[in-house]
Amino acid sequence: MSKPRIRVLIVDDSAVVRQTLSDVLSRDPAIEVIGTASDPFVAAERMREQVPDVITLDIEMPRMDGLTFLQKIMRQHPIPVVICSTLAEEGAQSTLRALEYGAVDIIAKPRLGTKQFLEESSMILCQAVKSAAGARLRVASPSREVEPKLTADAILSRATGAMLQTTEKVVVIGASTGGTEALRAMLEVLPPDAPGMVIVQHMPEVFTRAFANRLDTLCQISVKEAESNDTVLRGRALIAPGNHHALLKRSGARYYVDIKDGPLVCRHRPSVDVLFRSAARYAGKNAVAVIMTGMGDDGARGMLEMKEAGAATIAQDEATSVVFGMPNEAIKLGAVDEVLPLRSISKTILARAR
Numbered sequence: 001m002s003k004p005r006i007r008v009l010i011v012d013d014s015a016v017v018r019q020t021l022s023d024v025l026s027r028d029p030a031i032e033v034i035g036t037a038s039d040p041f042v043a044a045e046r047m048r049e050q051v052p053d054v055i056t057l058d059i060e061m062p063r064m065d066g067l068t069f070l071q072k073i074m075r076q077h078p079i080p081v082v083i084c085s086t087l088a089e090e091g092a093q094s095t096l097r098a099l100e101y102g103a104v105d106i107i108a109k110p111r112l113g114t115k116q117f118l119e120e121s122s123m124i125l126c127q128a129v130k131s132a133a134g135a136r137l138r139v140a141s142p143s144r145e146v147e148p149k150l151t152a153d154a155i156l157s158r159a160t161g162a163m164l165q166t167t168e169k170v171v172v173i174g175a176s177t178g179g180t181e182a183l184r185a186m187l188e189v190l191p192p193d194a195p196g197m198v199i200v201q202h203m204p205e206v207f208t209r210a211f212a213n214r215l216d217t218l219c220q221i222s223v224k225e226a227e228s229n230d231t232v233l234r235g236r237a238l239i240a241p242g243n244h245h246a247l248l249k250r251s252g253a254r255y256y257v258d259i260k261d262g263p264l265v266c267r268h269r270p271s272v273d274v275l276f277r278s279a280a281r282y283a284g285k286n287a288v289a290v291i292m293t294g295m296g297d298d299g300a301r302g303m304l305e306m307k308e309a310g311a312a313t314i315a316q317d318e319a320t321s322v323v324f325g326m327p328n329e330a331i332k333l334g335a336v337d338e339v340l341p342l343r344s345i346s347k348t349i350l351a352r353a354r
Contacts, residue, residue, distance in 0.1 A: 005032040009052035040069035080132035092210035108204040131177040131295035169353035174272025176202040176294025178322025195353040196232035205242035240270040247278035266298035276302025285310030293321035297329035304335035
């Protein structure tokens, strides 16, 4: 018996975007577009006729904005929502709010360009819809602002001596669907002198910088979007920039990141596998790897290489994952030392990095 197709409702005020999304999604045999809507009021009428499995939703629309509509959906009839947004710097922070309100993922609207760009956009869009269809919806949790961080001198002074040792630990983390809120929950509780981290979160360009800036206001550690040659320091997390791969490198006792262009790896750019494999090569047993919620198998093979190189490896458990794809693939490969609920990961990272 064939598996029922994923029913999708497209909500966007642009007729061109609605048609483009409909064409792209309809080409996937696992997906059925059951309707389109120019604004949330029309969407509500469509939903009374047929309830979709997934909604793709624009943020900026007439009559009612997407964030307000999302909040109504999550209160009245929770349905997995994928935010489909333009790559606009000024709207990135409000778009990220959608993830706090319960949206499953953010993707960039496909736009006219090269054949390769359109093919990649189509793949990412269909993958996001499939991830959302299998997602475990969660109750939105409020974020909190933190007291001002320690000064840079305070953090660097603690790290300087340790960085001269070849045993300095480095943490690499990979996440996808559901990862933005999982990362927030994990990073918020880390102390200011937590080990240096490099993170791949599957997210479009522009949004990774806004995401890093948002986390920086919420965490005791410093968080920034990674740039080539950024040093991995205690008390700092570096987020791989969207549409670029991030590699961990080492020069003497110094770990740093290298930002690279390149093809999609495991259907993603940035790819967790790219980060993990570089960590296996350059950090080995000095690394701690964490694989978190997300669909697919990105990071599984890289985590196995890290384990074989002597790194400590941790996977988020099924109960706390929005999508238990990436962690499960790593577990099935035998790449994981510990499977932990989200609330225990931060404490375990600190223990393994001592």
